[in-house]
Amino acid sequence: MAATGKRHIVILGGGTGGTLTANRLLRHFKHHRAGSDEVQITVVDRDDHHMYQPGLLFVPFGLAQHSEIVRSRHAQLHDGIEFIESGIDRVDHTNDTVYLENGRELAYDVLVIATGAQLAFDETEGLTGRGWNEKVFTFYDITGATGLETALAEFPGGNLVVNVVDMPIKCPVAPLEFCFLADWYFTERGIRDKVQITYATPLDGAFTKPVASATLSALLEEKGIHLITEFNTGEVVCDDDGNKLVGYDGREVPFDLAVVIPLHSGADYVGRSEGLGDELNFVPTDKATLQTLAKPNIFAIGDATNVPASKAGSVTHFEGEVLVENIIRFVEGRELDSTFDGHANCFIETGFGKALLIDFNYETEPVTGHFPAAVGMPLLKESRMNHLGKLMFQWVYWHALLQGRDIPGIGADMPKAGKHIPTKKEEAIV
Amino acid sequence: MSTATYAGVPVEVNDEGFFVDPNQWTRDIAVELAKADGIDELTAQHWTVLDFMRKEYFEKGTGPTVRVLGKTSGVSVKDLYLLFPKGPAKMAARIAGIPKPKGCI
Numbered sequence: 462m463a464a465t466g467k468r469h470i471v472i473l474g475g476g477t478g479g480t481l482t483a484n485r486l487l488r489h490f491k492h493h494r495a496g497s498d499e500v501q502i503t504v505v506d507r508d509d510h511h512m513y514q515p516g517l518l519f520v521p522f523g524l525a526q527h528s529e530i531v532r533s534r535h536a537q538l539h540d541g542i543e544f545i546e547s548g549i550d551r552v553d554h555t556n557d558t559v560y561l562e563n564g565r566e567l568a569y570d571v572l573v574i575a576t577g578a579q580l581a582f583d584e585t586e587g588l589t590g591r592g593w594n595e596k597v598f599t600f601y602d603i604t605g606a607t608g609l610e611t612a613l614a615e616f617p618g619g620n621l622v623v624n625v626v627d628m629p630i631k632c633p634v635a636p637l638e639f640c641f642l643a644d645w646y647f648t649e650r651g652i653r654d655k656v657q658i659t660y661a662t663p664l665d666g667a668f669t670k671p672v673a674s675a676t677l678s679a680l681l682e683e684k685g686i687h688l689i690t691e692f693n694t695g696e697v698v699c700d701d702d703g704n705k706l707v708g709y710d711g712r713e714v715p716f717d718l719a720v721v722i723p724l725h726s727g728a729d730y731v732g733r734s735e736g737l738g739d740e741l742n743f744v745p746t747d748k749a750t751l752q753t754l755a756k757p758n759i760f761a762i763g764d765a766t767n768v769p770a771s772k773a774g775s776v777t778h779f780e781g782e783v784l785v786e787n788i789i790r791f792v793e794g795r796e797l798d799s800t801f802d803g804h805a806n807c808f809i810e811t812g813f814g815k816a817l818l819i820d821f822n823y824e825t826e827p828v829t830g831h832f833p834a835a836v837g838m839p840l841l842k843e844s845r846m847n848h849l850g851k852l853m854f855q856w857v858y859w860h861a862l863l864q865g866r867d868i869p870g871i872g873a874d875m876p877k878a879g880k881h882i883p884t885k886k887e888e889a890i891v
Numbered sequence: 892m893s894t895a896t897y898a899g900v901p902v903e904v905n906d907e908g909f910f911v912d913p914n915q916w917t918r919d920i921a922v923e924l925a926k927a928d929g930i931d932e933l934t935a936q937h938w939t940v941l942d943f944m945r946k947e948y949f950e951k952g953t954g955p956t957v958r959v960l961g962k963t964s965g966v967s968v969k970d971l972y973l974l975f976p977k978g979p980a981k982m983a984a985r986i987a988g989i990p991k992p993k994g995c996i
Binding site: 584627628663665669691693695709710724740741769 | 952953956957958959962963968969971972976978981993
């Protein structure tokens with residue numbers, strides 16, 4: 462127990478997972494328990510800029526501005542939660558202590574890892590070499606997304622290649638959305654016939670799950686977007702002879718403008734903390750309870766974990782309910798709740814004011830039907846309603862999700878009513 | 892799903908030739924699967940990768956991606972492609988008798 466006599470819950474990361482966990486925990490200890498001052502909640506982050514990451518997709522197309530998608534981190538945390546702005550040096554789980562880069566040491570009773578995933582640019586040869594942020598961009602950070610806005614506006618036509626280096630990545634549908642929006646954008650600019658759009662992915666289809674993959678492949682074809690599968694990018698080359706992606710298998714994809722989603726990894730401090738992370742610094746975590754395998758008093762949420770769910774804000778939101786329940790149970794010495802089902806819910810922007818919606822979990826792949834029940838938003842089908850849902854979500858994010866409120870009609874458990882779930886026999890065929 | 896016979900042993904495989912039950916696999920089967928995939932002889936380095944794939948599968952429930960394989964198997968990604976030219980993660984998984992890596996989403 463920490464020196465003050467209070468139980469100290471330390472949350473590393475003030476993004477989606479860290480913020481909603483802190484706010485949910487505070488509410489519980491304040492309103493549902495007597496003696497709420499027995500718990501101190503501290504959130505640590507290296508800066509005070511909370512990015513609405515889904516907004517990054519819209520920046521290159523002039524549909525969102527940097528200032529619209531960033532807010533203060535500490536302003537999202539409710540009164541009573543301590544915020545420390547510092548990088549993290551390492552976690553010493555043997556002594557239940559976090560060492561910060563500002564020299565402070567934080568002793569904790571419960572630790573939550575919520576530091577997300579980062580872009581590992583250096584893992585791909587040539588990616589940040591010649592041509593970087595001129596002909597080769599990423600839209601997964603604000604520098605790249607902003608640079609792309611100019612590059613797309615000035616693009617005279619030619620080969621636009623969108624490439625995912627390797628899985629897992631944050632929001633695995635975002636690169637497809639980028640392709641769809643590029644198709645719309647160049648149509649609006651009147652030069653679509655001068656632009657070849659190619660999507661090069663390491664997967665063996667447009668997406669990982671069969672039903673969604675078939676639907677998304679058909680959409681790519683309909684929009685004239687070329688699909689290259691099982692492409693593992695070894696090197697990015699920009700020289701006087703031209704620009705190309707070179708696969709480890711020797712295949713080459715020439716480009717005039719490349720949008721590359723780099724390999725992802727967990728935070729660097731995870732690698733410096735003995736026994737905490739895996740080879741890519743993701744934190745091995747029980748997929749049902751969200752307790753880490755490192756030590757019982759360390760939990761993890763969101764993109765930082767290695768659980769086999771999408772790295773997406775919706776997953777983090779659903780995890781939040783189970784995580785907070787389990788932290789409370791752990792503090793009270795009760796058995797953990799093993800109910801996180803991998804629920805994910807994602808809008809897929811398809812251009813021209815439309816979007817698809819997918820809803821799935823560890824066991825059930827994205828299928829057709831309606832969400833959340835037989836009457837509701839269409840699943841795996843383009844509609845204007847889904848597009849409006851996607852736009853509205855930014856408001857929901859700041860005002861409900863981060864605040865740790867439940868969103869009406871959308872619970873942690875994936876709903877099955879309204880879904881056309883294949884029978885075992887049909888599954889065997891796909 | 893169907894039944895195939897390798898090295899005289901009937902095994903259950905899915906439509907893409909991946910094993911349904913990794914416990915049905917033997918080293919003799921791997922030699923035969925490799926030959927069918929164009930690898931005439933499994934070298935010590937091939938075996939290093941195959942053994943690593945199986946170990947990862949039994950520990951984590953899925954085979955590793957190419958990157959993770961390159962970081963942890965002791966064989967670089969470039970060399971992995973020389974050993975398993977049709978794509979290391981899938982080809983090695985098939986020969987190692989484990990299900991297709993999920994490539995987490």
